[in-house]
Amino acid sequence: MEALAMTAESGDSALAGDDAFSVVQLDTRDADDHASCLQHWRQRYDQLSAGLFSGKFEEFWFGNVQVFRERTNQVIHEIGSAWEGSRTVGVPVALDGTGWYCGEACGVDSLITLRGGDDLDYRTPRVHDVVAVTTDTQAFSDYATQVEHRDIEAEIGNRRVIAATPEQATTLRSFLLTVISSLEATPELLRHPQMRKGLEQAIYASLLTAINGSLDAARASTPGRGRQLIVDRAREYMSAHIDEPITVADLCTELEVSRRTLQYSFQDILNLNPVSFLRALRLNGVRRALKSAEHGHAAVADIAAQWGFWHLSHFAADYRTMFGELPSETLRNTGSGANRAAC
Structure with missing residues (x-):
């Protein structure tokens, strides 16, 4: 596993001097090693297809959010769970077929979600590229309640795959990829609390918009x-x-x-x-x-x-x-x- 940049906690070529955020960028050559990249998750990856494994992983963690992208080139069976008190929402960037996420078919326009502590069971296609956000459930719920007047956890319920239009999936995918590319270019700007706050809120707003497909969009009735x-x-x-x-x-x-x-x-x-x-x-x-x-x-x-x-x-x-x-x-x-x- 080749480390391009490690978190401040690890001590390996870290962005020193600030524990308010962490950055991880890794190239991997083993599915088991790749499973250990995601901080504070419990995971095991079993490679199911034959061939040399190649993976790429990027993670930016600041405030209440963990934004990550992972790419793999073999069929993988992923099992495990996210950290307690979290909510994950992800969208594929590229797939070369159908994945099976917790018993449901998962395509390129599917929004997938996982509650912290729940079991992850995912069989990926051979080419698998996904971008996702894991966040503190309470912080996300508070934002949804205060800003959108929505009970987002009740809306999601026990669903693992969230229905979304291709436009909604594309918008969320593009936004999260833009976040990652911006942070890749200037990760040191995460030292500014205003930057972290603004970006966290922008991510929450984007997630809520993507999950908003079935809600009434009628004009608010304020005199x-x-x-x-x-x-x-x-x-x-x-x-x-x-x-x-x-x-x-x-x-x-x-x-x-x-x-x-x-x-x-x-x-x-x-x-x-x-x-x-x-x-x-x-x-x-x-x-x-x-x-x-x-x-x-x-x-x-x-x-x-x-x-x-x-x-x-x-x-x-x-x-x-x-x-x-x-x-x-x-x-x-x-x-x-x-x-x-x-x-």
Whole structure:
């Protein structure tokens, strides 16, 4: 098993100096070794097809979430269980046939799930590539209740394979792969708590959207005056926390409304959704931080992460659209110091 980067706990070529997150990237040559890659899971992998085994594993763990991707090239029988108090949701990236997950057929557009402590029993096809999130059940449930007003554990129940449309599976798959590619490029930005918080909430929102196939998407019935009050209260809260990277989840929790109600209220009153409104505030926060950087010495990526931006290329594009220049150009204009991390 060849380690490309190990967790801080292991001590092997770790990203040192911070125990708030861990990164594991491994190439494996044995199914049994591959089974031991996933932290805090109990697993055994038996290779069922003939041939040399080759696997690749990536894991990023921060806050309440464990995001991972694993790829194998042989038919494997996986048994075991996830850590107690967890909920896992995954979606295949590529399969060369049908897998059998806890007695049910699993295709490329299937959402698979596992509750911590329940038995995992999975026979993979020969080519198997899956991306997944394991998270603290209570944290995920609290987010679903406070932000979406949903009892997500009751919705999932005892299901192991969740019905989803191809569009929902594709959206979740693309999002999780983007998360992993972004963290591969800049894992050190996970040292910023604002980055971890924003990314955790984005992952929860994406999971809830993918599991939302059977729910009524009718417009929330909040009277017009009620929507004005919601927007007013939201703006008051934003003004009082102008120097913080506020999220939609923060607003839903503070105002005790669902994401949908908040969405319709902003759309009706301001003709702008709350995500766009908050993004504009955060972009302005970044701009102020860049302009006040002493002698222009700062890392654009670090300042962006402090304001909750985790996808740096999207951030740079949004910044340029908003202000007509790249963040690195704003930074250069604050003094003669060279920008050490231009976007």
